[in-house]
Amino acid sequence: MASKEQTSIFSEVFELEQADLENKGPHNGNGNGCRFPIHIGITGYVATTGETLNISDAYKDPRFDPKVDSETGFRTHEMLCMPIKNASGAIQGVSLLVNKMDGSAFNKNDEDMFEAFAIFCGMGIHNTKMYEKVCRAVAKQRVALETLSYHATAPSEEAQRIKKLPVPTSNELGLLKFSFSELRMTEDETLLAAIRMFLDLDLLNKFRINYETMCRWLLSVRKNYRNVTYHNWRHAFTVAQTMFAIIKAGGMKNVLTDIEVMCLMVACLSHDLDHRGTNNNFQVMIESPLAQLYSTSTMEHHHFDQCIMILNSKGNEIFMNLNPEEYTNAIRLLEHAILATDLAVYFKSRGEFFHLVDEQKCEWNEDDQRELLRGMLMTACDISAISKPWDVQKEIAKLVFGEFFEQGDLERQQLNKVPDDMMNREKRDLLPKMQVGFVDAICLPVYESLTKVNDKMKPLLDMCQSNRNNWQHLATLSIQQLEEKESIKGSAEEKDIDESETTSSSEKSQGAPPRKK
Known part of the structure; x- marks a missing residue:
């Protein structure tokens, strides 16, 4: 040889x-x-x-x-x-x-x-x-x-610390309100609020989850969110709170099974794990390793992989007491729920869902229809910032567009490309108009359809419509201000031309030599 x-x-x-x-x-x-x-x-x-x-x-x-x-x-x-x-x-x-x-x-x-x-x-x-x-x-x-798991999971000492803290009630935290906001909460308060949601849904008891394991899993999930402008732990927590409100106050508790509730809550908290502050299109444009791994729903597949990695890490196994059949089903539900947060997936499936709702042909005992419903619920929660009070919505919109503009800057630097308007900070005056377009194309349709499923979710639709009107008002003002600026600029230019012609005539009458161009 x-x-x-x-x-x-x-x-x-x-x-x-x-x-x-x-x-x-x-x-x-x-x-x-x-x-x-x-x-x-x-x-x-x-x-x-x-x-x-x-x-x-x-x-x-x-x-x-x-x-x-x-x-x-x-x-x-x-x-x-x-x-x-x-x-x-x-x-x-x-x-x-x-x-x-x-x-x-x-x-x-x-x-x-x-x-x-x-x-x-x-x-x-x-x-x-x-x-x-x-x-x-x-x-x-x-x-x-093994190395990644060690560094990515939260230390047991931190879990023991959280375990000893008192957990406020849902009423004290306002978790049942669709208008809930986490903007003024501390990091520990968001963790305790997440624990409260799982407790009130009785998930620890139904799935025999050790309390310290739940604390450590939540800490590990939070640890695996990067410090990006918008798609961070706080966004994931807000998405989970909206799902909690939909289940408890929105009439979905009697429609969803226990395992579906469990997986939807886990998916909401995990749906943007390790987000890099850039979208799928950017990953494809820079030919990132993630884009080479997944040709569709690139980041969503990565979020799911990170979710499974944490769930399988020692001390974070909140699914450990599921039997093999339950575990297989739970992983399937998790994957579908996380991939459903890709708006490309939403656009593919929403037509069928809207048709079922409009024609009143919903049969929630059929698996394919339940799958459509879970996907729409994930989208509704993911975009729920648009359904918050106006002062909260404005603040979150600044974070969203701040992250978009950061991606636009990267596109200019790395790809020598003029970014799309939504990513272009030079087009930030168009923000209100773009928000109106986003609401009309994505938000209102899903909230209108879910309200037809159960009118207890109508507060989401009402606040979304109210915010849409506010953005439309700002968009109108922006157009008027732009027109006024153009008008003032045009008047100033005309004045300069008139002054120039007057000066030229005066010089000629005085016999002054012509000025060089």
Whole structure:
């Protein structure tokens, strides 16, 4: 055997007898291999040149090394030596036949048969090497995941600290209100509020979740959100609170099963894990590793992967007491819920959902319709900032567009590209108009449809419509201000022209020399 990187050959000798060929007994192979420089002998020549050698008398060939026979006591006569190659033609080793049993030279038929054997050996060696590489890659991946898990999960001491803190009631926190806002809450208060939601939904009891495990899982989820302008832990917490309000106050508690409620809450808190502050299109444009992994819903697939990684990390296994069937179902529900937050997915599925609702053909006992409903609920929660009181909505909109403008800056710097208006900070005067377009195209349709499902969700629609009117008012003012600026600018230019003409006429009347242009 030999390779390009090696400077020597090792060999294994098998003494084949007639009984071996007829499968009448084991071969007399010996495990005493030898190793010698790659350029020595017949095998060395074939290993370095890749040529096939068919030699009828070995001792008449200057490339044959007689020392091989003197060391073994064997007499070599005929030799057929052939390289073993992989699919790309690289030499993996050398195969050698010595002395036909009838004493004749190796013929063309022998060469063809031996070539087939060499090809088979090459495939086997190549597959073995690939398997070894895969095994090493899997081992490296496991080490990386263990390291990542250690650094990505919250320490148990922090979980024990949170565990000791008193948890306010839902009424004290205002969690049942669709108008809820976390903007003035501390980090610990958001964690305690998240715990309260799981407690009030009785999820810890129904799924036998250890309280400290729940605390640590929440801490780990928060830790895995990057410090980006908008798509951070606080956004995820707000999305989860809206889902909680929809379930408890929006009439969905009697429609959704316990496992659906559990998975929707987990999905809301996890749906933007490790968000980088840029959208799917940006990942594709820069050809990021994530875009190479996932051709559709790029970031959403990554968020789901991060969610599973945390759930499987030691001390964070809030699903550990589910039986295999429940666990499989929970993972399926989680994946669908997180991928549903991709607006491209929303646009694909909303037509069917709207039709079912408008035609009053909803049958929530059918799996496909339940799936549509869960997807619409995830979208409604993800965009719920538009349904908050006007002062909160304005503040959140600044964060959203701040992150968009940061992406636009990256597009200018890295791609030398003029960003779309929504990402272009030079177009920030158009923000109110863009918000109106966003509400009309995405927000109002889903809230109108969910209100038809259950009118207890109407507060989402009412506040969304109110905010839409406020943005429309600002958009109208922006247009008027822009027109006034253009009017003032035009008047100023006309005044400059008039003054210039007056000065020119005065100079001519006084006989002044013409000014140079």
